[in-house]
Amino acid sequence: MENESKQVSQASKAANPFMAASSAKKTLTLVGIYIAVVGSIVQSSTLSTLLPVAVSEIGGLDYYSLASTLSGIVSVAVMPLWGYLGAKNPAIKRPLFTASLLVGAVVIFARALAPTMMALVVPSTLWGFVSAGIFVLGYSMIRDMYDQKRAGTYLGACGTMMAIGMLAGPVMGGFIMDVASWRIVCHVIWPILLVGGLMVFFGVKATKEEAAGMASASGKFDTSGTIAVVVFLAALISGLSLGTSFAPFGSMASNALFAVALVALVALVLVIRKKQGDAIIPATALKNRNTLSFGIANFFCMFSNMAVFFFLPMYVITVMGHSATEAGLVTTVYSFVGLFLSPILGRMIGKAGNARGVLSFGCIMRIVVAGALLLFVAPDANIFVIYVIMVVAGCYNSVQSSAFSAGPQIQLPADIRVQGNSLIQVGQNLGGSIGTAIYTVILGVMGVVDGMPVALTVSIITAACALVFALRLRKLAD
Structure with missing residues (x-):
């Protein structure tokens, strides 16, 4: 039996050239993906503070949120395309990942030079390439290199990388904006993306012929x-x-x-x-219970999250009158818990083979946090009370990063894993883009002071919707 087990393991590695690669190459790829995740999160975690500060210099208050929302449109198109190409030819994931990160570096560099808000918004639409590269290709590359248990751990560690990005980004970004310029923040971010992309490019690779056994049959895009x-x-x-x-x-x-x-x-x-x-939204993937449940839960989680993540720092600056550094701390403390909790949650998901319990807990915590903010957020609120609430919010932040990185790679069948994961990540981008647009309308019509309680109420409702679909997740049959 032991010999048979070893033979099966060797046959599996032979059919999967990525798993058979050297440890050094695997480490180079893994670290490159982690660096890319950190750079991506530093960008997103500073954006909610950077844009209001940029508005004060170059104008564009009425439409600055488009710099965040329009990138979701490109993501929705590129994620299925990258998923399609990666499923048809797994060997192409590496160059596509690198190309995506290079596009992101150019976007942030162009943002640093923008003379007007429109000049900032237009290149920002292409940020969707980075999201597709990391969340569709990067995560599946980790799964390609390791077995289920180790992949669960390493994918869970992506949550730690997100926490590092969210810890460093707002504090570093806020401080630089206070003492120098928001443009300098951009010049700090784009090299991080460049390094991550290049490390993956020089990491694990395989030819189309070597990876042919992992390719899934698919028609035209x-x-x-x-x-x-x-x-x-x-x-x-x-x-x-x-x-x-x-x-x-x-x-x-x-x-x-x-x-x-x-x-x-x-x-x-x-x-x-x-x-x-x-x-583009395959009916076959939608017929899979876990794909549909993960996708819709991701949509509602992200929709709920934007009320807090994107607009709370703006409230702290414009209504409560605090500095960019103090506003940045709102999202920084949000990340403390993720430093140690995300890998634990990833291992739990890998061991259980099901993200249902972890994701359900996160949805409940999301409802509790939004309810607490609804009670305590006011123009004269103590900023330290908000900080404490956001530390607790770190629980659901860790859950979201772990559940939607490890869960799909473990609970989706191999033949639809890449495309199914791309649909799940599309749900995240749709939730972020549409949620930001809806909250922009609420705050624009009602004003920031009166609109914030309404936005938080919507956040609670959408978190409850996410919980419903989290409970539908099932363990993948052997």
């Missing part, structure tokens, strides 16, 4: 479906984000945007019905 989903999101997010400024709700421009969004949505549904498994 769904171009028409991609166009439909991009038009739908672009029109919807633009209509919501600009509804209180350039395209007021009820105006001809606003009505036209929402009409275009509706037509594109209908077209997308028709494409999915016609192409089934070959659609």
Whole structure:
């Protein structure tokens, strides 16, 4: 029996050239992915403070949130494409990952030079390439290199990397913005992305022929479906984000945007019905219970999260009158728990083979934290009370980073793992983009002071929706 087990293990490694690679190459790839994760999170964790500070210098208050929301449109298109290409040819994941990180470095460098808010917004739309590279390709590359148990641990450690990025980003970024400039922050971030991308490029690699046994059969990429989903999101997010400024709700421009969004949505549904498994949102993957549950839960978790993560630092600056450094600490303390909890949660998910318990706990904590903020956030609130609440919020932050990195790699069948994971990450980007747009409308119409309680109430409702779908997760059958 022992000999048979060894033979099976050797055969598995032969069919998987990434698992058979040297430890040094695996480590180089793994560390490169971790560095990319840190750089990505430093960017996202400083953005909620950086944009209001940039507005004070270059203007653009009415539409600055587009710098965050529009990147989600590109992510929604690129994630399925990267998932499709990675499933068809696993050997291409490495160069695609590197290319994605190089695009991200260029985006942040261009942002540093932006003379106007529009010049900052336009290149920021391409940030979606980074999200696709890390969350679709990077995570699946870790799974390719290691068995289920070790992959669960290493994928859980991605949560630690996120925590490091969120700890370093806001404090470092806020301090640099206070003593120097928001542009200097950008010049700190883009080299991190560049290093991560290059390390992966020189890490584990294989030829198309060597990885042929891992490739999944798939048809042509769904171009028409991609166009439909991009038009739908672009029109919807633009209509919501600009509804209180350039395209007021009820105006001809606003009505036209929402009409275009509706037509594109209908077209997308028709494409999915016609192409089934070959659609940009594959019907075959959607029929998988765990893929659908992870995807919808990720959407609602991210939707809920944006009320706190993106808008609370703005509230601290504009309403409570604190500095960028103090506002940055709001998201910094949010990351303390993740330094030690994320790897533990990753191992728990890997050992149990199911993220249901971990993710359900996170959703409940999300409801509790949003409720506490609803009670205590006010213009004259003690900033240290908010810090304490955000430390507790770190529990669900750790859960989100661990559950959606380790869970899909363990609970999705191998033949749909890459594409299924891309759909789950699309859910995250949709939740972030649409959630930010909705909260922008709420705060724009009601004002920041009166709108924040409403935004937090919406956050509680969407967290409860996430909990419903977290409870639907099932262990993958052997």
